[in-house]
Amino acid sequence: MLRCLVQEHQRGWDEKLGQAEFAYNSMTNRSTGKTPFSIVYTKPPNHTVDLAVLPKCASKPAADFAIQFSQMLQEVREKLDASNRKYKEDANRRRRERSFAPGDLVMIRMRRERFPQEYQSKLSPRRIGPFAVLKQINPNAYVIDLPAHYNTSATFNIGDLVKYHPPDEAPTNLSSTDSDSTDGGGE
Structure with missing residues (x-):
């Protein structure tokens, strides 16, 4: 946001900070449906257009204010809960x-941070294995029978584990008639 406000005048960023915060x-x-200002101060902020109209000076009883504020906070909680439910449904889908x-x-x-010496290029395998599962710690963590030379x-x-599927056991028969070489040794 500061980059957009400052543009080519980068040394004046501190003068634009208040504007960016406002x-x-x-x-x-998106989640609450309200501005952070209205959640904290119970009313929308005054903009330049609003300065022509002075705020009302009539005071309301403190009880009405407390009820209005608690209702607003309840609305915010409900919107946050609805937003979290939607995010959870989308993620679980x-x-x-x-x-x-x-x-x-x-x-x-393979993750570079766990296997720095094995993960050397873009052409390295993305997965290593197969390895046997030794035990389950919780639904998200497993202990694997990893050789000691991996030093990790x-x-x-569970996000780093994929079930191993062995290659097909179908027999592969290659005879000289199946190949495309010539009788002279492929010359």
């Missing part, structure tokens, strides 16, 4: 329940 606090939040039993074979996703923890998140 703009941010005046924008309606693509999520599949996975679990592994001890002895299952899994492939481990044997506990992995």
Whole structure:
């Protein structure tokens, strides 16, 4: 936001900071449906257009104010809960329940931070394995029978594990009639 306000006058960023803060606090939040300013101060902020109209000076009883404020906070909570439910539904729509039993074979996703010496180029394999599952710590963590030369923890998140599917066991028969070489040795 500051980059847009400052543009080519980058040394004057501190003069634009108040403007950026006001703009941010005046924008309606997607989750709450209210501006941060109105949540804190119980009313929308005064803009330049609003300065021509002076605020009302009539005072209301404190009880009415407290009721109005608590109702507004309740609305905010309900909107946040509805927004969180929607985010959860969207995330769970693509999520599949996975679990592994001890002895299952899994492939481990290579991450540069866990396997820096094995993960060297774009052409390196994305997964290594298969390795056996030793035990389940919780629904999201498993201990894998990882060889010692990997020098990393044997506990992995389920997001880094994929069930191992062995290659087809179908027999492959190649005879000289199936190849496209010539009788002279392929010359």
